[in-house]
Amino acid sequence: MTDAAPKSDFQFVAGRLCLDFANTVDYRNSPQELDQLNTYEDVIAWAEQAGIVSEADARKMKQAAKNGMRAETALRHALTLREAIYEIVSAAVNREPWPEMPVHFLNRTLRDAGGQRILAAGKDRFTWKWNAPAGHLESILWPVAQDAAELLTSDELSRVHKCSAEDCGWLFMDRSKNQSRRWCEMKNCGNRDKARRYYERVRAAD
Numbered sequence: 001m002t003d004a005a006p007k008s009d010f011q012f013v014a015g016r017l018c019l020d021f022a023n024t025v026d027y028r029n030s031p032q033e034l035d036q037l038n039t040y041e042d043v044i045a046w047a048e049q050a051g052i053v054s055e056a057d058a059r060k061m062k063q064a065a066k067n068g069m070r071a072e073t074a075l076r077h078a079l080t081l082r083e084a085i086y087e088i089v090s091a092a093v094n095r096e097p098w099p100e101m102p103v104h105f106l107n108r109t110l111r112d113a114g115g116q117r118i119l120a121a122g123k124d125r126f127t128w129k130w131n132a133p134a135g136h137l138e139s140i141l142w143p144v145a146q147d148a149a150e151l152l153t154s155d156e157l158s159r160v161h162k163c164s165a166e167d168c169g170w171l172f173m174d175r176s177k178n179q180s181r182r183w184c185e186m187k188n189c190g191n192r193d194k195a196r197r198y199y200e201r202v203r204a205a206d
């Protein structure tokens with residue numbers, strides 16, 4: 001456990017929970033690659049910011065994460081799930097064969113999650129609810145895996161794109177009418193990428 005405060009400024013630009021989770025690595029596959037999830041406290045902070053864990057649950061989880069062994073195992077599962085989602089969705093984007101181990105791991109998480117989903121009685125109808133004991137660390141992964149499964153089984157999958165900036169690698173939903181969104185975020189990657197291309201053109205003209 002480090003004493004560093006967990007991150008609190010994650011970005012949610014993908015338009016889909018599971019992709020925002022996959023995007024918790026900055027500058028993917030580039031020499032500057034930077035993992036934003038370094039402790040399980042980071043995962044809890046991400047989940048709280050994503051709105052899938054309440055403040056009260058997050059407090060209990062942070063307490064549970066003080067158990068180093070448990071937190072380490074949970075972090076390993078979280079990162080494995082994240083990479084599984086990234087690899088499977090990337091395969092869809094690149095029209096490559098499905099990667100076997102990531103699909104296996106996602107299915108395993110879905111199996112764990114499936115048994116924890118219960119119907120909660122509401123006023124007019126029922127809703128799905130996650131039935132995790134308070135402070136259950138891995139329960140964060142269930143809605144993420146569920147969202148990935150829903151994406152992978154829907155037509156929305158064809159709307160996933162990878163950011164055009166060559167050092168980014170983030171995935172996002174392109175819900176524009178003519179499927180023209182190129183960057184995860186214009187103000188960040190879009191401008192950086194345009195500037196890079198401009199200087200390349202200038203250099204080429206010299």
Ligand SMILES: [Zn+2]
Pocket residue numbers: 163164165168169170183184185189
């Ligand atoms: Zn980007």
